[in-house]
Amino acid sequence: MRVLASIGMAAAAAILCTPASAQFAKPEDAIKYRQSALYVMAQQFGRLGAMAQGKAPYDANAAAENAELVQTMSHLPWPAFGPGTDKGRDTRAKPEIWADQAKFKEAQERLMNETSKLMVAAKAGNLDALKPAVQATGAACKNCHDQFRRD
């Protein structure tokens, strides 16, 4: 029993230490995963954008819920940009991602930092707090796309 438990622990540790890229069987799975995550994040973020721009009625509860989803989603795409996932399926990812990993990581962190602030702002329950946070988050999207995404 004790042996089994330690094998279990070792297996769990091995899983935790496995490089993120190894979570995908094939590069095309990783590409599909990151595109899907980015797509869903953009859909949720778009609802906040519409409220911030007055194109949709402001709804504090919906805003808080959307911001929470955007914050969660903003963590998901990045492990799916592992080595070897520059091709295998249609992708707009630029080679610069793999050539300058530090800069790419910085752009991810900027987004995750902004989406955390976005969540706090959305939970404040007023449109005036939401607007600048939406803008700052949008700027973090653009900052990365300008450098790392093909048109």
Ligand code: HEC
């Ligand atoms: C750290 C870099 C980075 C950040 C930050 C980022 N993106 Fe992207 N985004 C990419 C890259 C790279 C692709 C291309 C992925 C591919 O095709 O493999 C992409 C693709 C997309 C796509 C297309 C997904 C599809 O259907 O193929 C959408 C939509 C998108 N991003 C929206 C956003 C939004 C909205 C934000 C901010 C809330 C954001 N992105 C932040 C790098 C980023």
